[in-house]
Amino acid sequence: MTPNYTLSGRYRIVRSLGEGGMANVYLAHDLILDRDVAVKLLRLDLRDDPKTIKRFQREALATTELVHPHIVSLYDVGEENGMQYLVMEYVKGMDLKNYIKENFPLPLQQVIDIMEQILSAVATAHAHNIIHRDLKPQNILIDEQGNAKITDFGIAVALSEHSMTQTNTILGSVHYLSPEQARGSMATKQSDIYSLGIILYEMLTGSVPFKGETAVSIALKHFQNAIPSVRDFDADIPQALENVVLQATAKDPRDRYITVEDMASDLLTTLSTTRAGEKRFIPADLNNDETRIMPSADIQAAIKANQDGKTQVMPRDPVAKSTEVHPKTPESKPETDDAPLPTRSWSKRHPLRRRIIIFGSIFVLLVVAVVIGLELSRPQSTTVPKVTGMSQAAATKVLAKHNLSVGKVKRIKSNRVRTGQVVKSDPGSKTIISQHARINLTVSNGAKKMSFGNYVNESYRDVRQTLKSAGFNVQERFSTSDVAEGQIISQDVVAGSTVLPTATTVTFTVSAGSRYVELKDLTGESRTDIVNYAQSNDLNVNFKRGYSSDQKAGYSYDQTPDGGNDVRAGSTITVTMSRGSQPSGQGTPENFYVKLTLPYKSLTTTATPANDVKIYLQDDNHVLGTLYRDVAIMHDTRVSLPFELSGDTKGRYRIVRNGVTISEKANITSKDATN
Known part of the structure; x- marks a missing residue:
């Protein structure tokens, strides 16, 4: 693929980013959305290989299902002239392998931060029952802000796809391969956890734990050799942090963390003083002395993999067995009860049997006593x-x-x-x-701030579910667009900004397509019914309030446009809600302004320096839940907010900057007016 070639009339190739065994990756520019993207193009010599095509399609399917700030986003899938390609988020930076080489040794807190991002991404994949199976530093990208993003789900597999893994078939990079994968067994979530433990080991020591001349020798070490101690490499590494590596890389999957979330929870406290003096982690299977029998299938697999002639099975000597001699003593005669021994009693004639019976009885009584004692002493x-x-x-x-x-x-x-x-x-x-x-x-210990992702062109339904589960308050507004219906067109929280999920409200502008809706008459409807109608028809609604002698309070008495008109999906309709009849003697409503300064916040993690500020008002004419004004500021900005209040009515305002509420005031009266 040459520079300046335009793929599908949209993606102009800029330069090559790298070549792999299955596909080549290029930096391209999206001419429609005016942004840089990464294009993964299936190699020409493999485009007729059904296995490679299936793997390529599997990566697209797996990545489409996963929406997470630390997973590389998939934007588009296509084919041109027999060339299959994926269009993905372009992460400007380097992979974790090179990042470790250039920045080693990494501060322990940075290791934990990067690892936590990786774990949260893998947790999302596991929540969708998707196992990556090839987790390694080369498949983890680090952007210029130090954020990690997982890529390459080419051999990922859903838990239901049992046919994907066959006995004695090894998939994945051997340096990060779990023992069960090395034996050709089915990969599980614990297999990914093992790979994560090896990645953590490499971030702490700068190298992988096992090396060898061949892939087979390295695979054998994964299920034969103990993981080297990271504290032997650096004694300043806390034992608690080494224990995370040891538990994640336990040979038996049952000794590893049950979930990735458990590993993340354990990792977060490894530098805490409360865990100082923690003992070294020892797997449960090493804490008992029982002899374990290695399954014959494992032995056969290991012997088959290690065909170097060093391990041999010596057959038992058949000659020794056949020449075994049991000498007979001619002089000895078998003693029987029929022999004439009138002067000897039975006990004297059978002293050995008598002793066996006596000692056997004593032993049985002791065993019974011990069992009864243990049963009685067993705690409830x-x-x-x-x-x-x-x-x-x-x-x-x-x-x-x-x-x-x-x-x-x-x-x-x-x-x-x-x-x-x-x-x-x-x-x-x-x-x-x-x-x-x-x-x-x-x-x-409270909520944790996180870097907000770029969700433009993604499915609103999937993004909403992901962000709400993380603690965000998610809202939507519709807009007519040629973009597919349901896709996100824009977001009011700047991508890359650091926010606190539980204190952040994000509003997405969602494509409503280009269809038209016949607007019904909404007068006499409650606010809840109007909102439900607008959402089901992809409409935006702006509420106002006013007095009406014909409509009781809480119900609408006017709308714009009128019912019966055809409006395009994504349009905004204005509905006036009744406050009831105007009280007599209330006088003329008070009109005044409240002036305040919108503070600008510098954003160093994004190329867009402007702050998105939303203003919400509540007075005689405005409802707090309806947006009054949306402004973009580049510096501290002074604004005037108009209020119209009748009688004892109190005003209110709320200021939201980049999705986070920064100012809110209630019980506003004319006394708060500023000149």
């Missing part, structure tokens, strides 16, 4: 109650009622659980354990 069991969402004090009381006590208390950032409330317990609720056991609690 109880069920762990559900304490999530409770304060720590309330959880302590509930546990005490079940004869349980609080063990370790770990604090993490959470956008879903309020400060001071329990996020989870360990063991979890409904687990049956012994009474008087200790239950570890994870308590919310």
Whole structure:
């Protein structure tokens, strides 16, 4: 693909970004949306290979399902002259592999921050039941602001696609391959967790734990050799941080973290002083001395993989077995009960049998006594109650009622659980354990700020679900557009800005297509019914208020345009809601202005320096939930807000900058007027 070639009449190729075994990646410019994008083009020599095409299509499908600020977004999929291509978000920066090489050693806090971003992205994939299967630093991009984004879902697989993995078939990069994948077993979520542990190891030490001359020798080390200690490399690394690596890379998947969220929660507290002096993590299978039998299938797979002649199975010598001799003593005769021994008793004739019976009886009695003693001394069991969402004090009381006590208390950032409330317990609720056991609690330390993504051209429905689950308040307004219906056209929170989800309201402008709607008569309707009608028909509604002697308060008495007109989807209609009849003797409404300064906030993480500011008013003519004014500011800006208030009515305003409420005032009267 040569520079300046325009793909599908829209994407002008700028230069090559890299070549891979399946596709070549180019930097291109989207001529319609005027932005840089990355184009992944299937190699010409592979365009007739059905397996490669299936993998290419699988990447498109997997990426389309995943909407997350730390997953590279997919913008478009197409084909031109037999060439299949993907158009993806262009991340200006480098992959994590090169980032480690150029910046090693990385500060521990930076390692945790980058790893947390990666974990949150993988958690989203796992929530959609998608396993990446090829997590490695080369598939993680770091932008110029230090944010991580996962890419290349080419061999990702849904949990239901069992046919994708076959025995003795290895998929993924061998340096980051889990032991079960190295043996050709089915990849699971724990397989991704193992790869994440290897990535964390490399960020801490600058290299992978296992190296070898061949891929086979490296794969064997993954399920034979213990992970080297990161503290042997750097003694300043806390034991708690090394324990995250050890648990994530445990040989047995059952010893690893159950979920990626569990790994993230553990990782966030590794630098806390409360975990100083923590003991080294030892997998459960190493804490007992029982002998484990390696399945024959694993032995055969290992022998088949290691065909270097070093491991041999020696057959048992058949000659030794056949020449084994049992000598007979001619002089000895078998003693029987029929022999003439009239002077000897049975016990004297069978002293060995008598001893066996006596000692056997004693042994049986001892075993019975021990079993009874253990049964009597066994503590009573109880069920762990559900304490999530409770304060720590309330959880302590509930546990005490079940004869349980609080063990370790770990604090993490959470956008879903309020400060001071329990996020989870360990063991979890409904687990049956012994009474008087200790239950570890994870308590919310408040919400955490996050970098807001660029969601333009993505499905509003999917983005809304993702952001609401993260704690955002999400709103929509419609606009007529040639863009596909339901796609996001613009957003009022600047991409790349750092925001607090629980304190952020984001409004997306969503394409309503180009269809027309026959507007019905909305007079006499309640506010709720009008909003529902507008949303179901992709219309925007602007509410006003006024007095009406013909309509009771809370219901509409006027609208613009009138009912029966055809309006384009995405249009804005204005509806006036009745405040009831105007009270007698109330006098002329007061009209005044309130002046205030809109503060400008410098944005260093985006190429768009303007602040998007939305102003909401409430007075005789305006409703607080309806946008009064939308302005873009480049510096501190002075504005005047008009109010019209009758009688004892109080005014109110709210100022929202880049999606975050920065100012709000209620109970405004003419006394607040400024000249």
